[in-house]
Amino acid sequence: FDLGEKLELIDGRVFRYGQFNAAVGAGLVVSQDVSATSVTEIDGKATAAAIGATEVILTDSGTLGSATADQYAGGYLHITDDAGEGHQYRIKSNTAASSNAVTFTLYDGLVVAVTTDTDVAITGGLYCKLVSATGATDYIASGVTPIAFTSGYYGWVQTGGIATVLADGTITVGQTLMLSDGTAGAVERFDGTDVAESHPIVGYATFAPDSTGYVGVALQLP
Numbered sequence: 001f002d003l004g005e006k007l008e009l010i011d012g013r014v015f016r017y018g019q020f021n022a023a024v025g026a027g028l029v030v031s032q033d034v035s036a037t038s039v040t041e042i043d044g045k046a047t048a049a050a051i052g053a054t055e056v057i058l059t060d061s062g063t064l065g066s067a068t069a070d071q072y073a074g075g076y077l078h079i080t081d082d083a084g085e086g087h088q089y090r091i092k093s094n095t096a097a098s099s100n101a102v103t104f105t106l107y108d109g110l111v112v113a114v115t116t117d118t119d120v121a122i123t124g125g126l127y128c129k130l131v132s133a134t135g136a137t138d139y140i141a142s143g144v145t146p147i148a149f150t151s152g153y154y155g156w157v158q159t160g161g162i163a164t165v166l167a168d169g170t171i172t173v174g175q176t177l178m179l180s181d182g183t184a185g186a187v188e189r190f191d192g193t194d195v196a197e198s199h200p201i202v203g204y205a206t207f208a209p210d211s212t213g214y215v216g217v218a219l220q221l222p
Contacts (some may be wrong), residue, residue: 004127007156014160014219018127018142020149021032023184027164027214028185029074029202030157031133031140033114037072037124039063041080045119047101052109058120066095074125077104081119091122126222130157135181142222143202159221160205167215175205177217187217
């Protein structure tokens with residue numbers, strides 16, 4: 001299956017196909033390994049490329065100097081400022097870094113030419129290099145593991161319907177649940193005062209669990 005491929009069952013449960021970058025137990029929220037899949041905005045590091053081009057070269061020692069082949073495959077190249085700004089392209093593949101330069105091959109050609117002034121960023125594929133999600137670093141919730149996974153393995157993570165997820169703290173039925181900031185892969189109640197930027201909403205509790213057990217969750221994930 002392609003990473004991110006969707007499977008929907010007759011009872012409303014939805015799954016996406018993913019690849020794991022670490023061993024993860026059952027019933028845990030997972031995220032892409034942000035440090036391995038994403039690139040914070042880099043300014044003026046592109047080689048000029050014309051409209052229709054399907055390759056973009058970025059040269060930057062600070063973020064791309066150690067890039068490996070296809071590290072960013074399945075992710076998204078965002079044009080964030082200057083020539084081509086506002087456009088987004090899905091990454092088909094990338095070369096390993098050579099003299100800090102990485103060539104990105106895109107699924108679609110450029111709509112607007114990029115120049116040496118163009119600023120870019122990369123969001124990794126939501127279902128690539130999955131690890132237990134945390135409220136501090138790997139916080140883009142991608143799904144919940146229905147079984148345990150071994151590092152390097154592939155399989156389905158649940159994104160919709162009723163799931164079983166590790167609970168952190170006191171939770172009551174019907175509460176909105178967000179990614180825990182204290183226990184990797186767990187959910188905790190959202191009380192309206194937490195910092196939403198690092199605590200994405202995961203779903204709603206279907207019953208009140210033990211504070212260190214697992215809770216039923218009506219998932220609300222991509």
